Amino acid sequence: MTTPDWAELTRFAILLAETAADAILPYFRQNTKVDVKDGPVWDPVTEGDRAGERVIRQLIERHYPEHGILGEEYGVKDARSPFTWVLDPVDGTRAFVSGMPTWATLIGLSHEGRPALGLMNQPVVGDMFYGNPQGAWHSYRGATSAITTRKGVPxxxxxxxxxxxxxxxxxxxxxxxxxxxxxxxxxxxxxxxxxxxxxxxxxxxxxxxxxxxxxxxxxxxxxxxxxxxxxxxxxxxxxxxxxxxxxxxxxxxxxxxxxxxxx
The missing domain is CATH 3.40.190.80 (D-Maltodextrin-Binding Protein; domain 2)
Incomplete structure (x- = not known):
């Protein structure tokens, strides 16, 4: 079995995040119309959520048409390969509609049913975090460095x-x-x-x-x-x-x- 090219797939995830940011940011702090999803709690969604997921899905379909997709806004596309992208275009929509820059775009890639690559992007602040089987990194306004958790804390x-x-x-x-x-x-x-x-x-x-x-x-x-x-x-x-x-x-x-x- 061929080993996935995690470096290439990570570069593609970064492209997805950057493209999604261009689609989402025009709706941030614009008092965008808020719709509410059905359910027992107040669950808002905006056109920013939907626009972000649409452009991500379009790029995946263009570059990796055999990959599956699971997205919060537009549901499931079945995979014809071991890969499925997992998408939350605006995680933290409550923060988004409140004008707080603590929402993020989440992009994941599962391989053979397990999460293998993941990315979080907050384009207002300029923070991007991502990880794959080879490590994890933080990119901030052009500078990228490896990250590790804090150890030895009771x-x-x-x-x-x-x-x-x-x-x-x-x-x-x-x-x-x-x-x-x-x-x-x-x-x-x-x-x-x-x-x-x-x-x-x-x-x-x-x-x-x-x-x-x-x-x-x-x-x-x-x-x-x-x-x-x-x-x-x-x-x-x-x-x-x-x-x-x-x-x-x-x-x-x-x-x-x-x-x-x-x-």
Whole structure:
């Protein structure tokens, strides 16, 4: 079996992100019309979300027509190869419609059903994080450097990031989150996918969120693991399919956090 050319596929993912940014940014801070998806919670979507995914899908179809696609806005295209792209054009739409530059475009590539390449791009700030089987990197305004997670931090000195406490909607999830929050040194909110990348880059120690979809987390896992981090679905599910996800800079820290959440 031919080994995938991860360098070429990573370059293509970067092109997808840059092209998506050109389609999305005209809608940012423009008081764009907000539609609401069906469901039990307020789930906004804008033309920025849809425009971003459309241009990504068009480029994939042009360059890799045999690849599958799973996108938040336009669903599934079946694969005719071992590869499937996983897309969230605007992760953090609540931040997007609030004018906060903490949303991001997430682009992942699964190989034989497992997340293998992932990218997060925040074009307003100029941050791009990406990872593949060969490592993880941060690109900021033209300068690119390898990233690694912070090691040797006990739970009592850890910084934790999660999108919002109220997103832990069940009593059990809320209990688990609060038990962990009270054990860390610092908890920060509102970062969406940014927290997972900041954890990978060694700025915080734990990133977690509840009730994620595959397109929310599959693009982030190669960044986390490529930087030396670890991840788990704390109810025992398949993390690539989403669910309740916690990531940490080291296995020791993850084990300590999971032990607290188990009580």
């Amino acid at each position: 739970l009592s000195r850890a910084t934790l990031g999660t999108t919002a406490p109220e997103l832990y909607r069940s009593a059990e999830d809320q209990r688990r989150f609060q038990s962990l929050r009270h054990k860390v040194q610092l908890a920060r909110y509102g970062g969406d996918s940014y927290f997972f990348c900041l954890m990978a880059a060694g700025h915080i120690d734990i990133a977690m969120d509840c009730g994620l979809q595959p397109y929310d987390i599959a693009p982030l896992l190669p960044i986390v693991t490529g930087a030396g981090g670890v991840a788990a679905e704390w109810t025992g599910g398949d993390i690539a399919r989403g669910g309740n996800v916690i990531t940490a800079g080291s296995q020791a820290l993850l084990d300590e956090a999971l032990a607290i959440m188990a009580y």
